Amino acid sequence: MNSLVTGRVAEIRTRLLSLVDELPEGSMLPPERDLAQRWGVARMTLRRAMGELVEDGFLVKRQGSGTYTTRPKxxxxxxxxxxxxxxxxxxxxxxxxxxxxxxxxxxxxxxxxxxxxxxxxxxxxxxxxxxxxxxxxxxxxxxxxxxxxxxxxxxxxxxxxxxxxxxxxxxxxxxxxxxxxxxxxxxxxxxxxxxxxxxxxxxxxxxxxxxxxxxxxxxxxxxxxxxxxxxxxxxxxxxxxxxxxxxx
Missing domain, CATH: 3.40.1410.10 (Chorismate lyase-like)
Structure with a gap:
């Protein structure tokens, strides 16, 4: 991942964290397509940022349902x-x-x-x-x-x-x-x-x-x-x- 992509992922990660703070715990995030359009970012970049937050415990993915806010243990x-x-x-x-x-x-x-x-x-x-x-x-x-x-x-x-x-x-x-x-x-x-x-x-x-x-x-x-x-x-x-x- 080059420095430009890395910086873009970090930016989207920050935006996602702000969104997590605004939403009640357990809230479903908007669809990836909507977030990508809102922030003018490629869906692949968005997924990488979301994946990092899943690993850190701020988001949880539910198969066939969506991505939800949570809090790290x-x-x-x-x-x-x-x-x-x-x-x-x-x-x-x-x-x-x-x-x-x-x-x-x-x-x-x-x-x-x-x-x-x-x-x-x-x-x-x-x-x-x-x-x-x-x-x-x-x-x-x-x-x-x-x-x-x-x-x-x-x-x-x-x-x-x-x-x-x-x-x-x-x-x-x-x-x-x-x-x-x-x-x-x-x-x-x-x-x-x-x-x-x-x-x-x-x-x-x-x-x-x-x-x-x-x-x-x-x-x-x-x-x-x-x-x-x-x-x-x-x-x-x-x-x-x-x-x-x-x-x-």
């Missing part, structure tokens, strides 16, 4: 970072809506997970996490109450990890997570503003502090139409077996 890395930190890295404003905050006694299963005696008080938190005002995830967190005495509703507007570090001197340094596909139940679907038929990503696991204590057991349900998960993989180095030397 937010990629979240599976690292020890809060939802707030992840959204800030992507230039989005993270907010939270606390659905539930209560203290309850740990049953045998939860006590084993949190490594505390059965019957100990556990703080249960359910929060709806939003990015730029759009519901993105529903989080359910259980924390031994002894580690966060006095934690209240007012502490949960932002990053829980910041509260743990700032008020309680606790830094989460490690954890274990399991990621799987899941369907939302009726209540979760209403809170996330999605249909019950919308596939989601479910992540559950534990987080540990520097002393090896289990600070939280968390379950998060992410909108499948808004989220993707990025996992950094590293191939383990082969460990050479020590050679056996025969002593004389």
């Amino acid at each position: 937010i990629a979240r890395r599976l690292v020890m970072a809060s939802f707030t930190e992840e959204m800030q890295r992507r230039g989005l404003t993270a907010t939270s809506r606390t659905i539930e905050l209560r203290r309850r006694r740990a049953d045998h299963q939860l006590s084993r997970t949190l490594r505390i005696p059965a019957g100990d008080l556990v703080l249960s938190i359910v929060r709806l996490r939003l990015a730029d005002g759009i519901p993105m995830a529903l989080e359910r967190t259980s924390i031994p109450d002894r580690y966060v005495p006095g934690l209240t509703l007012d502490d949960l507007a932002g990053s829980l990890y910041d509260v743990l570090a700032g008020r309680y001197g606790v830094d989460l340094v490690a954890g274990q997570s399991t990621l799987e596909a899941a369907m939302p139940d009726a209540r979760s679907a209403v809170l996330l503003e999605i249909p019950e038929t919308q596939p989601c990503l479910a992540r559950h696991g534990i987080s540990l502090d520097a002393r090896g204590r289990v600070l939280e057991h968390a379950f998060a349900l992410y909108r499948g139409d808004r989220f993707s998960m990025t996992i950094d993989l590293h191939r383990p180095r082969a460990v050479a077996e020590p050679s056996l030397r025969q002593s004389g």
Whole structure:
């Protein structure tokens, strides 16, 4: 593709992005023929620009139907970072809506997970996490109450990890997570503003502090139409077996 064509594609891409911003999400674009005539561009050039926006997640093509506006998924890395930190890295404003905050006694299963005696008080938190005002995830967190005495509703507007570090001197340094596909139940679907038929990503696991204590057991349900998960993989180095030397 020569520089002239490349520049023309970039120009049409910019015009398409402006059109996407003007239209409600899920709107069908005008036919290619109409757009090409409106902007005085070859349909091949228009298709290249549209193809780039499809790859970037701003448009979606539906066979036999047309091209529709959408929004790119937010990629979240599976690292020890809060939802707030992840959204800030992507230039989005993270907010939270606390659905539930209560203290309850740990049953045998939860006590084993949190490594505390059965019957100990556990703080249960359910929060709806939003990015730029759009519901993105529903989080359910259980924390031994002894580690966060006095934690209240007012502490949960932002990053829980910041509260743990700032008020309680606790830094989460490690954890274990399991990621799987899941369907939302009726209540979760209403809170996330999605249909019950919308596939989601479910992540559950534990987080540990520097002393090896289990600070939280968390379950998060992410909108499948808004989220993707990025996992950094590293191939383990082969460990050479020590050679056996025969002593004389």
